[in-house]
Amino acid sequence: GAVVSxxxxxxxxxxxxxxxxxCRSLDFQATTMFWYRQFPKQSLMLMAxxxxxxxxxxEQGVEKDKFLINHASLTLSTLTVTSAHPEDSSFYICSASLxxxxxxxxxxxxxxxxx
Amino acid sequence: GDSVTQxxxxxxxxxxxxxxxxxxxxxxxxxxxxxxxxxxxEGLQLLLKATKADDKGSNKGFEATYRKETTSFHLxxxxxxxxxxxxxxxxxRRNSGGxxxxxxxxxxxxxxxxx
Numbered sequence: 001g002a003v004v005s006x007x008x009x010x011x012x013x014x015x016x017x018x019x020x021x022x023c024r025s026l027d028f029q030a031t032t033m034f035w036y037r038q039f040p041k042q043s044l045m046l047m048a049x050x051x052x053x054x055x056x057x058x059e060q061g062v063e064k065d066k067f068l069i070n071h072a073s074l075t076l077s078t079l080t081v082t083s084a085h086p087e088d089s090s091f092y093i094c095s096a097s098l099x100x101x102x103x104x105x106x107x108x109x110x111x112x113x114x115x
Numbered sequence: 116g117d118s119v120t121q122x123x124x125x126x127x128x129x130x131x132x133x134x135x136x137x138x139x140x141x142x143x144x145x146x147x148x149x150x151x152x153x154x155x156x157e158g159l160q161l162l163l164k165a166t167k168a169d170d171k172g173s174n175k176g177f178e179a180t181y182r183k184e185t186t187s188f189h190l191x192x193x194x195x196x197x198x199x200x201x202x203x204x205x206x207x208r209r210n211s212g213g214x215x216x217x218x219x220x221x222x223x224x225x226x227x228x229x230x
Contacts, residue, residue: 004158034217043204043222044159093158101147101208101216108158 002028004096006107013084013114021079021110023094029074030096034104035067038091050077051099084114117142121205121221128195128228136190136224138179138205146207148172148181148188149218153202162190162203166210195228202226 003026013019023033032051036044048064050056050071058064066088068080077096081088091111095104122137140148150162150172163172168183177192188205205221 006158032216041223041225043220044218046217046219049217095159097216101210103161104218106151106159108156 002026002096002105004030004094004105004107006092006094006110008110009108010111011113013112015085015114016083018080018082019084019112021081021092021094021112023077023079023096023107025075025096025105028096028098028105030077031074031099032097033071033077034095034097035069035077035079036093036095038093038109044093047079081112084112086114088112089114117146117207117209117219119205119207119219119221121203121224123222123224125225125227128226130197130228130230131194132228134190134192134195134199134226136203136205136226138188138190138221140186140188140205140207142207142209142219144209145183146209148179149206149208150177150179150188150190151204151206151220153204153223155201159204195226197228197230200226200228 005024007022035047038044047062048056048058056069071077093109095106097104118141147166149164151159152162163174165172165181171180179190202223204223206218
Protein backbone atom coordinates (compact mmCIF):
# COMPACT_ATOMS: atom_id res chain seq x y z
CA GLY A 1 0.00 0.00 0.00
CA ALA A 2 0.86 3.66 -0.14
CA VAL A 3 3.20 5.15 2.43
CA VAL A 4 2.41 8.14 4.61
CA SER A 5 5.01 9.61 6.91
CA UNK A 6 4.74 12.00 9.82
CA UNK A 7 7.38 14.20 11.34
CA UNK A 8 8.30 14.39 14.09
CA UNK A 9 7.33 11.07 15.60
CA UNK A 10 7.35 12.65 19.02
CA UNK A 11 7.79 16.16 20.36
CA UNK A 12 7.91 17.81 23.74
CA UNK A 13 7.17 21.51 23.95
CA UNK A 14 6.60 24.08 26.64
CA UNK A 15 3.19 25.51 27.40
CA UNK A 16 2.45 28.56 25.28
CA UNK A 17 4.64 27.61 22.36
CA UNK A 18 3.52 26.38 18.95
CA UNK A 19 4.46 23.12 17.32
CA UNK A 20 4.13 22.00 13.71
CA UNK A 21 3.51 18.42 12.61
CA UNK A 22 4.07 17.37 9.01
CA CYS A 23 2.24 14.68 7.11
CA ARG A 24 3.62 13.52 3.77
CA SER A 25 2.35 11.05 1.21
CA LEU A 26 5.53 9.51 -0.17
CA ASP A 27 4.41 7.69 -3.29
CA PHE A 28 1.09 9.14 -4.35
CA GLN A 29 -0.61 12.49 -4.69
CA ALA A 30 -3.03 12.90 -1.85
CA THR A 31 -5.93 15.10 -2.81
CA THR A 32 -7.41 14.77 0.66
CA MET A 33 -5.74 14.52 4.04
CA PHE A 34 -7.36 13.91 7.39
CA TRP A 35 -6.11 14.79 10.86
CA TYR A 36 -7.11 12.71 13.87
CA ARG A 37 -6.46 12.89 17.56
CA GLN A 38 -6.23 9.72 19.62
CA PHE A 39 -6.56 9.73 23.39
CA PRO A 40 -5.19 6.83 25.44
CA LYS A 41 -7.40 3.77 25.18
CA GLN A 42 -9.89 5.69 23.07
CA SER A 43 -10.86 5.95 19.48
CA LEU A 44 -9.51 8.21 16.81
CA MET A 45 -11.38 11.49 16.72
CA LEU A 46 -11.44 13.26 13.37
CA MET A 47 -10.31 16.84 13.79
CA ALA A 48 -10.42 18.12 10.25
CA UNK A 49 -10.38 17.25 6.58
CA UNK A 50 -8.23 19.16 4.15
CA UNK A 51 -8.35 19.19 0.39
CA UNK A 52 -5.31 20.42 -1.48
CA UNK A 53 -5.49 24.10 -2.22
CA UNK A 54 -8.58 24.85 -0.15
CA UNK A 55 -9.38 25.60 3.46
CA UNK A 56 -9.72 22.73 5.87
CA UNK A 57 -13.11 21.59 7.10
CA UNK A 58 -13.09 21.29 10.86
CA GLU A 59 -15.25 18.97 12.90
CA GLN A 60 -17.62 20.39 15.46
CA GLY A 61 -15.85 21.38 18.64
CA VAL A 62 -12.38 21.67 17.10
CA GLU A 63 -10.91 25.16 17.34
CA LYS A 64 -9.68 26.17 13.91
CA ASP A 65 -7.57 29.01 15.30
CA LYS A 66 -5.81 26.65 17.65
CA PHE A 67 -5.23 23.79 15.23
CA LEU A 68 -4.05 25.37 11.99
CA ILE A 69 -4.06 23.06 9.00
CA ASN A 70 -2.34 23.77 5.73
CA HIS A 71 -2.47 21.53 2.66
CA ALA A 72 -0.40 23.44 0.20
CA SER A 73 0.67 20.58 -2.03
CA LEU A 74 -0.54 17.15 -3.05
CA THR A 75 2.08 15.49 -0.88
CA LEU A 76 2.23 17.64 2.24
CA SER A 77 -0.17 18.76 4.93
CA THR A 78 0.79 20.40 8.19
CA LEU A 79 -0.96 20.70 11.53
CA THR A 80 0.20 23.52 13.79
CA VAL A 81 -0.88 23.47 17.41
CA THR A 82 -0.75 27.09 18.47
CA SER A 83 -0.18 28.24 22.03
CA ALA A 84 -0.08 24.65 23.19
CA HIS A 85 -1.30 23.68 26.65
CA PRO A 86 -0.93 20.44 28.60
CA GLU A 87 -4.45 19.41 27.61
CA ASP A 88 -3.30 19.38 23.98
CA SER A 89 -0.97 16.51 24.79
CA SER A 90 -2.11 13.63 22.66
CA PHE A 91 -1.30 11.33 19.78
CA TYR A 92 -1.98 13.02 16.44
CA ILE A 93 -2.45 10.88 13.35
CA CYS A 94 -2.85 11.91 9.75
CA SER A 95 -4.16 9.96 6.81
CA ALA A 96 -4.09 10.63 3.09
CA SER A 97 -6.23 9.55 0.20
CA LEU A 98 -7.33 10.41 -3.28
CA UNK A 99 -10.52 12.44 -3.58
CA UNK A 100 -13.63 10.33 -3.27
CA UNK A 101 -14.32 6.94 -1.69
CA UNK A 102 -10.76 5.73 -1.77
CA UNK A 103 -8.72 4.06 0.93
CA UNK A 104 -7.14 6.25 3.55
CA UNK A 105 -3.50 5.52 4.26
CA UNK A 106 -2.42 6.35 7.79
CA UNK A 107 0.76 7.87 9.08
CA UNK A 108 2.51 6.40 12.12
CA UNK A 109 1.39 9.24 14.37
CA UNK A 110 3.05 11.99 16.38
CA UNK A 111 3.15 11.95 20.16
CA UNK A 112 2.87 15.51 21.48
CA UNK A 113 3.64 16.25 25.11
CA UNK A 114 3.14 19.78 26.40
CA UNK A 115 4.85 20.56 29.67
CA GLY B 116 -25.10 10.77 13.54
CA ASP B 117 -22.96 7.86 12.55
CA SER B 118 -21.51 5.69 15.28
CA VAL B 119 -19.60 2.46 15.74
CA THR B 120 -19.75 0.31 18.85
CA GLN B 121 -17.25 -2.46 19.38
CA UNK B 122 -16.68 -4.76 22.28
CA UNK B 123 -14.48 -3.35 24.94
CA UNK B 124 -11.29 -5.08 25.73
CA UNK B 125 -8.85 -6.01 26.59
CA UNK B 126 -9.16 -9.46 25.12
CA UNK B 127 -6.56 -12.01 26.14
CA UNK B 128 -6.32 -15.33 24.34
CA UNK B 129 -3.95 -18.23 24.08
CA UNK B 130 -2.29 -19.00 20.79
CA UNK B 131 -4.51 -20.95 18.38
CA UNK B 132 -7.70 -19.85 20.14
CA UNK B 133 -10.73 -18.59 18.22
CA UNK B 134 -11.22 -14.84 18.11
CA UNK B 135 -14.39 -12.80 17.80
CA UNK B 136 -14.52 -9.04 18.21
CA UNK B 137 -18.05 -7.70 17.93
CA UNK B 138 -18.84 -4.53 16.04
CA UNK B 139 -22.20 -2.88 15.40
CA UNK B 140 -22.91 0.39 13.67
CA UNK B 141 -25.49 3.11 13.23
CA UNK B 142 -25.56 5.04 10.00
CA UNK B 143 -27.92 6.32 7.37
CA UNK B 144 -27.77 4.84 3.93
CA UNK B 145 -25.35 2.13 2.99
CA UNK B 146 -21.92 2.70 4.49
CA UNK B 147 -18.75 0.80 3.77
CA UNK B 148 -17.31 -1.06 6.75
CA UNK B 149 -13.70 -1.57 7.73
CA UNK B 150 -11.44 -3.22 10.25
CA UNK B 151 -8.13 -1.54 10.95
CA UNK B 152 -5.26 -2.89 13.02
CA UNK B 153 -2.70 -0.88 14.97
CA UNK B 154 0.41 -2.75 16.04
CA UNK B 155 2.40 -1.35 18.96
CA UNK B 156 4.20 1.82 17.96
CA GLU B 157 2.79 1.87 14.44
CA GLY B 158 0.04 3.61 12.50
CA LEU B 159 -3.28 2.09 11.51
CA GLN B 160 -3.34 -0.43 8.72
CA LEU B 161 -6.38 -1.55 6.80
CA LEU B 162 -7.06 -5.18 7.67
CA LEU B 163 -10.19 -5.83 5.62
CA LYS B 164 -13.28 -4.14 4.29
CA ALA B 165 -16.75 -4.74 2.88
CA THR B 166 -18.68 -2.29 0.77
CA LYS B 167 -22.18 -3.76 0.61
CA ALA B 168 -24.53 -6.05 2.47
CA ASP B 169 -23.52 -9.71 2.67
CA ASP B 170 -20.00 -8.96 1.45
CA LYS B 171 -17.28 -10.81 3.34
CA GLY B 172 -13.93 -9.14 3.82
CA SER B 173 -10.95 -11.34 4.53
CA ASN B 174 -7.21 -10.98 5.01
CA LYS B 175 -4.45 -12.79 6.92
CA GLY B 176 -6.94 -15.35 8.22
CA PHE B 177 -9.32 -12.69 9.55
CA GLU B 178 -12.89 -12.45 8.25
CA ALA B 179 -15.89 -10.18 8.73
CA THR B 180 -19.27 -10.24 7.05
CA TYR B 181 -21.40 -7.13 6.43
CA ARG B 182 -24.77 -7.93 8.01
CA LYS B 183 -27.27 -5.22 7.24
CA GLU B 184 -30.13 -6.87 9.09
CA THR B 185 -28.19 -6.80 12.35
CA THR B 186 -26.05 -3.75 11.45
CA SER B 187 -22.97 -5.73 12.40
CA PHE B 188 -19.47 -6.44 11.11
CA HIS B 189 -17.93 -8.85 13.60
CA LEU B 190 -14.26 -9.75 13.20
CA UNK B 191 -13.28 -13.41 13.46
CA UNK B 192 -10.17 -15.53 13.19
CA UNK B 193 -10.07 -19.25 13.67
CA UNK B 194 -6.61 -19.54 15.18
CA UNK B 195 -4.82 -16.48 16.54
CA UNK B 196 -1.06 -16.08 16.77
CA UNK B 197 1.13 -14.07 19.12
CA UNK B 198 1.86 -11.74 16.22
CA UNK B 199 -1.85 -10.80 16.07
CA UNK B 200 -1.50 -8.89 19.34
CA UNK B 201 -2.60 -5.36 18.49
CA UNK B 202 -5.47 -2.91 18.79
CA UNK B 203 -8.32 -3.52 16.36
CA UNK B 204 -10.63 -0.74 15.22
CA UNK B 205 -13.96 -1.14 13.48
CA UNK B 206 -14.93 1.78 11.27
CA UNK B 207 -17.55 2.91 8.80
CA ARG B 208 -17.49 5.34 5.92
CA ARG B 209 -20.56 6.93 4.49
CA ASN B 210 -20.41 6.81 0.74
CA SER B 211 -21.61 10.23 -0.22
CA GLY B 212 -19.69 13.28 -1.28
CA GLY B 213 -21.25 15.47 1.35
CA UNK B 214 -19.60 13.45 4.09
CA UNK B 215 -16.15 13.97 2.55
CA UNK B 216 -15.87 10.18 2.82
CA UNK B 217 -14.65 10.48 6.39
CA UNK B 218 -14.24 7.48 8.65
CA UNK B 219 -16.04 6.98 11.94
CA UNK B 220 -14.17 4.68 14.33
CA UNK B 221 -15.09 2.51 17.24
CA UNK B 222 -13.07 2.80 20.43
CA UNK B 223 -10.73 -0.04 19.60
CA UNK B 224 -10.18 -3.44 21.18
CA UNK B 225 -6.80 -4.43 22.54
CA UNK B 226 -6.00 -8.06 21.78
CA UNK B 227 -3.18 -9.85 23.55
CA UNK B 228 -2.27 -13.37 22.45
CA UNK B 229 -0.12 -15.39 24.80
CA UNK B 230 2.11 -18.27 23.67
